[in-house]
Amino acid sequence: MVAPGTVPRVRDPFSRMDPSDDALFYSVARKVVHLEPGAIEALRGVYAERFPPGATVLDLMSSWRSHLPDGLGRVVGLGMNAEEMAANPRLDDWVVHDLNRDPRLPFPDGSFGAAACAVSVQYLTRPVDVFADVRRVLAPGAPFVVSFSNRCFPTKAIAAWLTADDDEHRQIVRAYLERSGFAAVADERVVSPDDPLFVVSGRAADPARGGGR
Numbered sequence: 698m699v700a701p702g703t704v705p706r707v708r709d710p711f712s713r714m715d716p717s718d719d720a721l722f723y724s725v726a727r728k729v730v731h732l733e734p735g736a737i738e739a740l741r742g743v744y745a746e747r748f749p750p751g752a753t754v755l756d757l758m759s760s761w762r763s764h765l766p767d768g769l770g771r772v773v774g775l776g777m778n779a780e781e782m783a784a785n786p787r788l789d790d791w792v793v794h795d796l797n798r799d800p801r802l803p804f805p806d807g808s809f810g811a812a813a814c815a816v817s818v819q820y821l822t823r824p825v826d827v828f829a830d831v832r833r834v835l836a837p838g839a840p841f842v843v844s845f846s847n848r849c850f851p852t853k854a855i856a857a858w859l860t861a862d863d864d865e866h867r868q869i870v871r872a873y874l875e876r877s878g879f880a881a882v883a884d885e886r887v888v889s890p891d892d893p894l895f896v897v898s899g900r901a902a903d904p905a906r907g908g909g910r
């Protein structure tokens with residue numbers, strides 16, 4: 698209840714309950730899955746449909762499992778915990794990198810044929826800067842698939858995420874992709890037998906195809 702004549706304080710949408718260094722929270726390895734098996738299979742199906750066979754894949758905000766289908770090329774993980782990524786059988790290479798400290802990715806331009814960010818986008822405090830750099834490291838026309846459910850570590854999620862519902866989460870991630878210059882942005886609820894699963898995806902612009910739309 699706001700007293701008459703007072704203006705409610707609006708929190709910074711990118712603030713978090715726990716503003717401490719992410720390295721502290723993620724120093725403990727959490728070898729748990731963040732989706733139920735049916736949702737994992739559904740996500741694997743989305744990747745199988747969207748990722749070109751043999752593509753070099755960036756697994757952004759990676760951990761010990763990547764939910765990727767067979768038939769892809771080299772997979773590079775970027776996350777916060779070395780022990781988790783070292784235990785991930787799908788990663789050919791990985792790097793510990795805090796995207797909230799430095800949104801610039803340590804990879805050359807156009808070096809990936811696909812990128813994924815699974816059940817983690819809610820932890821980014823500078824998402825448009827990060828997504829713009831994902832676009833930089835993708836080859837023209839390459840897909841970027843961002844997925845999420847209705848779970849999170851609340852103390853590390855941004856305020857805007859915690860106060861939004863599923864449809865608003867889709868709009869938020871859509872806005873990130875559009876504002877960072879992705880083309881062909883689409884969002885959907887993916888049919889899954891257990892966890893709700895949402896996918897918002899875009900393609901790096903392809904100048905040869907009129908911007909990739």
Ligand SMILES: C[S@@+](CC[C@H](N)C(=O)[O-])C[C@H]1O[C@@H](n2cnc3c(N)ncnc32)[C@H](O)[C@@H]1O
Nearest residue numbers: 719758759760776777778795796797815817820
């Ligand atoms: C809920 S887990 C999801 C892991 C994995 N993508 C999956 O599908 O199971 C969140 C992940 O986000 C990563 N992460 C959180 N904050 C990050 C940051 N500031 N920079 C880079 N990665 C971060 C953590 O390393 C963690 O692996």
